[in-house]
Amino acid sequence: MPELTVRNWFGDLVSHPLVIVDAHSVADIQAVLMDPSKYPAPVRAAGSNHSTTPCAAAEGGTLIRMKMNRILNVGPDSLTVEAGATHIEMAKELERRGLQFYVNTEIGSLTAGSAACAGTKDASMPGEFGQVGSYVAGVKMVLPGGELLELTEAGQPERMRAVRSSYGTFGVVYEVTYRIRKLTPLAVHHRTYSIAEFLAALPELKALGYSLMYYFFPFEDRITVEFRKDNPAASGEPNRTAWALRNHTWGTSGPRLAHEIGRHVHSPAIRYGIIDHFNGLWRLQLERFVESDHTSPPDQIIRYPESGSDNGYTFSLFAFPEADFPAALTDFVAFCKDYYAQEGYRSDLLYVGYWIAQDPKALLSYSSGGNVMTIDPVSTGGPGWKEFLNAYNQFCVERNGLPLLNQTFGVTREIARKAFGSRLDEFAAARRHYDPQGRLLNAYFQNLLG
Numbered sequence: 001m002p003e004l005t006v007r008n009w010f011g012d013l014v015s016h017p018l019v020i021v022d023a024h025s026v027a028d029i030q031a032v033l034m035d036p037s038k039y040p041a042p043v044r045a046a047g048s049n050h051s052t053t054p055c056a057a058a059e060g061g062t063l064i065r066m067k068m069n070r071i072l073n074v075g076p077d078s079l080t081v082e083a084g085a086t087h088i089e090m091a092k093e094l095e096r097r098g099l100q101f102y103v104n105t106e107i108g109s110l111t112a113g114s115a116a117c118a119g120t121k122d123a124s125m126p127g128e129f130g131q132v133g134s135y136v137a138g139v140k141m142v143l144p145g146g147e148l149l150e151l152t153e154a155g156q157p158e159r160m161r162a163v164r165s166s167y168g169t170f171g172v173v174y175e176v177t178y179r180i181r182k183l184t185p186l187a188v189h190h191r192t193y194s195i196a197e198f199l200a201a202l203p204e205l206k207a208l209g210y211s212l213m214y215y216f217f218p219f220e221d222r223i224t225v226e227f228r229k230d231n232p233a234a235s236g237e238p239n240r241t242a243w244a245l246r247n248h249t250w251g252t253s254g255p256r257l258a259h260e261i262g263r264h265v266h267s268p269a270i271r272y273g274i275i276d277h278f279n280g281l282w283r284l285q286l287e288r289f290v291e292s293d294h295t296s297p298p299d300q301i302i303r304y305p306e307s308g309s310d311n312g313y314t315f316s317l318f319a320f321p322e323a324d325f326p327a328a329l330t331d332f333v334a335f336c337k338d339y340y341a342q343e344g345y346r347s348d349l350l351y352v353g354y355w356i357a358q359d360p361k362a363l364l365s366y367s368s369g370g371n372v373m374t375i376d377p378v379s380t381g382g383p384g385w386k387e388f389l390n391a392y393n394q395f396c397v398e399r400n401g402l403p404l405l406n407q408t409f410g411v412t413r414e415i416a417r418k419a420f421g422s423r424l425d426e427f428a429a430a431r432r433h434y435d436p437q438g439r440l441l442n443a444y445f446q447n448l449l450g
């Protein structure tokens with residue numbers, strides 16, 4: 001049998017399933033799950049394979065690629081889709097009907113199946129959650145034995161809470177229902193501070209009634225804050241260039257420039273000099289041009305290319321309880337500078353973060369205990385990146401950081417145990433309940449759960 005090789009979108013995580021199945025129907029999924037002799041374990045479902053951890057890896061087993069992507073029903077406050085539907089296609093369809101998602105996170109490739117059972121993040125809009133799955137009101141799954149199960153928030157809230165953190169270890173999700181809302185004009189603007197000014201102003205900024213996301217630059221002592229809020233009074237046509245500019249710099253020109261500089265400029269002083277200069281222009285662009293009283297929420301969502309191997313970027317993140325964040329950010333700036341001085345490595349892009357509201361909707365939610373703020377290094381990868389992440393993981397764990405199992409690279413059982421405590425046992429027990437034979441359990445989750 002020829003060896004099959006599967007890479008995640010960025011291209012740094014490689015696995016070798018024995019069988020790959022494209023699921024176009026529920027029957028295709030059932031056929032896999034009901035025939036262990038033809039379709040070996042672990043059986044893993046994958047959406048767009050954008051995760052930065054091996055959560056979807058089916059090493060030596062069966063990978064189900066979710067090709068079911070139809071929009072099944074759109075109501076005034078709900079959307080039902082097949083699990084392979086992508087965030088950007090769903091959001092565009094909603095916009096055509098004067099509707100929108102609650103959370104318009106920028107990753108257009110995110111599939112509904114992943115959103116329903118894996119971690120996500122976006123700056124919380126005032127009074128709302130920042131995790132996409134928290135607005136998932138119902139799922140339909142094929143269980144490991146091939147039976148079908150439907151769960152809803154209204155009918156089984158506790159089981160839905162576990163499913164939202166199940167990462168495909170309970171069953172394969174084939175249908176998802178979201179809560180949605182009326183399309184509302186969105187205002188956005190940016191301001192740049194020194195890090196100390198930002199931390200001093202943070203209590204006031206939080207009280208202003210905007211969502212808060214930030215781009216920060218430890219080597220230049222700058223942080224640019226994105227402020228967003230609904231602006232229902234806005235009229236006329238939305239400004240379509242503001243988010244298009246942000247999306248192009250964030251998703252295309254920034255990573256492409258960093259890749260090119262990495263390939264061609266070998267002197268660190270010159271390389272990072274160019275990067276710092278580019279980041280200065282990026283801040284200017286955000287402040288001057290990503291500013292409008294009237295944008296359309298789905299315009300925030302980026303349509304990424306099929307593969308990120310040439311010009312893509314990757315990242316990691318930890319969430320910190322908001323009371324711990326000022327000290328964590330201050331220490332992190334020093335940590336980045338020390339690490340560069342000692343190891344010669346720094347990210348060739350930038351760092352970002354989000355203020356995300358307390359959210360108990362998922363069992364392994366990183367904000368179930370209270371509001372959090374995140375610290376997310378972003379990079380084109382390259383030599384030194386994974387070693388940097390090991391040191392970053394250690395740094396974050398020491399400061400009560402919480403990871404996402406699909407977005408934080410290098411989570412070990414010890415890290416997961418410290419972050420989630422007995423919630424990890426609850427996850428392990430629920431997983432055993434749905435899949436006592438461990439047919440859906442890959443090495444990554446086996447290691448995390450013991």
Ligand SMILES: Cc1cc2nc3c(=O)[nH]c(=O)nc-3n(C[C@H](O)[C@H](O)[C@H](O)COP(=O)(O)OP(=O)(O)OC[C@H]3O[C@@H](n4cnc5c(N)ncnc54)[C@H](O)[C@@H]3O)c2cc1C
Binds near residue numbers: 083084117
């Ligand atoms: C360039 C880039 C930008 C990103 N930006 C953001 C961002 O702004 N916000 C954010 O939250 N995240 C972001 N991410 C991370 C991304 O959203 C998550 O990794 C997400 O899980 C990816 O969705 P996916 O469909 O590719 O999932 P996959 O990586 O394919 O799968 C994720 C997990 O869900 C499981 N799964 C997938 N489909 C099913 C199914 N049908 N049934 C059961 N289990 C299933 C998989 O087994 C796996 O455990 C970004 C990633 C990249 C590479």
